[in-house]
Amino acid sequence: MSEKPLESFVGVVGKETWWSRIEALEAAAAEGRRCGWAARQRHAIELTIARLLRAPARAPNAAESEIVHLAGLLAASFRGLAAKGKAALHASLHAALSGDGALTPIFHQMRVAERHRRRGFSVSFAGLETGAAFDLAISRNGARAEIVCDVLSAEDGREVSRQAWRQLADRVDPDLHAWLAAHPGRYLLKMTLPQGLRADGGGENASPAHLQARIRTLLAGDARAQQDETAVLRLDPLVLAGTDTSQHGLLAQLRGDFGPEAHLSVTVAGQGVFVMAARAAREDDVGTALRRRLAALSGARLSGAAPGVLAMFLEDTDLAEWRGLRETLRLEGAARGFLAGAEARPVAAVSCATRAELIGLPVPQSAAGGEVRFANPAHPAARSPELAAAIRSAE
Structure with missing residues (x-):
């Protein structure tokens, strides 16, 4: 294997292709608190390699070392392939480093x-x-x-896509901050989504944009927003059993209350707290x-x-x-x-x-x-x- 596995890996990909992709991924990682976190998770391999290349003097930790090792294996495997195999792997890498690929x-x-x-x-x-x-x-x-x-x-x-849930939570955050400024307190919005939630809202599924409109209408005091065929919404005071009111503490407590399959989001504005909790109709x-x-x-x-x-x-x-x-x-x-x-x-x-x-x-x-x-x-x-x-x- 090469003495410099990451440099060898980038050499297989091509420097221009690699750094152009990293620029796009870093921009995606900065979009929205939750969606940015998801982008960093999905593209952890790419972002880890980029981080290590920018700090060559820092020794990688154990998890990073595994990624370095696999990058070196890919470069070594590329060198061992015949021309047809090299072309196929090169094409696969370029597909993985474009669009929705990883x-x-x-x-x-x-x-x-x-x-x-x-x-x-x-x-x-x-x-x-x-x-x-x-x-x-x-x-x-x-x-x-x-x-x-x-x-x-x-x-x-x-039934409820985590990607769509993060999109909804990021979209509705500004609305909740504005509402909490006028209604200081602690609130819990429970949502049952009988037909699920999808980013594209395909079929009969709700979409983040649809639910954002429903939540805005509910916060405006219109009770008609509480129920339709795609969602049942209920806004209640948030009752806290513990003393840890940090976002991490709240999420841990809510996870215990609502179970592992619930989708949770916490918005904090000053002394105001707004929690959203959603479940699908099926497990x-x-x-x-x-x-x-x-x-x-x-x-x-x-x-x-x-x-x-x-x-x-x-x-x-x-x-x-x-x-x-x-x-x-x-x-x-x-x-x-x-x-x-x-x-x-x-x-x-x-x-x-x-x-x-x-x-x-x-x-x-x-x-x-x-x-x-x-x-x-x-x-x-x-x-x-x-x-x-x-x-x-x-x-």
């Missing part, structure tokens, strides 16, 4: 490739080098397997979204000529949600439910990881072993000693 899928693929090399497999980037529908081909002692590396957003399993179902994606990948991206492994990266989830998905067995239930069906015939195993594993956070913030993995007991490869390290379920 580096997460490519770094996930690099991490999966490295983990299998460490397990003793020969690994090739079949998707880049030959245009295969799957991403990686692994082999050991004559046994082969195909690996698909895919990213699933937890937003696909939520989040990230497991069902995962099962749907696994079924689609199995049919579209595995050849069936060799055992298949679906290596999933779950994006847009926080540490509490990720831990909950594991401990409540909802993730396991979704994966095993898929593996028990006919659509899983080409699939020998399913694995799942998040940013917690990517940057090497300790257990229980991350999964033991760097991923959760479930074998398909009905697949012949489940009994293959040569492939066991890639297929066997995590203990």
Whole structure:
């Protein structure tokens, strides 16, 4: 690997492309208190690399070191590819560094490739080098397997999009500051969103703009804003049980009161406090979204000529949600439910990881072993000693 992995990585991308993207991401990170935070989270890989490049004398911390390592792996992998593979990886990088793209899928693929090399497999980037529908081909002692590396957003399993909720909270902040100036006190706005909330307001879903208009009307004293087919609003005094009235303290208390799936926002103006709390009519179902994606990948991206492994990266989830998905067995239930069906015939195993594993956070913030993995007991490869390290379920 290069002695300067970050410089090598930027060399693969191209300096002009890289720094132009960083400029755009830093502008997005400054837009709105909540949306800016979300942009910094989504593009943490890019922003971390940029920060380290600007301060080369500072030693990276443990999480940053993992990102540096993966950036170096990508640069080394690029050098080892033939011309066709280099062109394909270069195109993938440029797509990841434009529009709504992010580096997460490519770094996930690099991490999966490295983990299998460490397990003793020969690994090739079949998707880049030959245009295969799957991403990686692994082999050991004559046994082969195909690996698909895919990213699933937890937003696909939520009725109320966190992105849309942040947009709403940022949009309504100025309205709440103005209202609190005229109505000092502490308030709680409860919202039930029977049809969910989406940034684009597609279908019958509410949109941030629609809810902002509803909230403005309610604050103006119009009771007709309290209920329609998209939302039920109720404004009450905020009763605080604890003494910690900081935003962090309030959010912790409200999370305990409303549960892990509630969407919360706190606006503070002088001595005034305005809390918004929203829930969908149905519980989040990230497991069902995962099962749907696994079924689609199995049919579209595995050849069936060799055992298949679906290596999933779950994006847009926080540490509490990720831990909950594991401990409540909802993730396991979704994966095993898929593996028990006919659509899983080409699939020998399913694995799942998040940013917690990517940057090497300790257990229980991350999964033991760097991923959760479930074998398909009905697949012949489940009994293959040569492939066991890639297929066997995590203990």
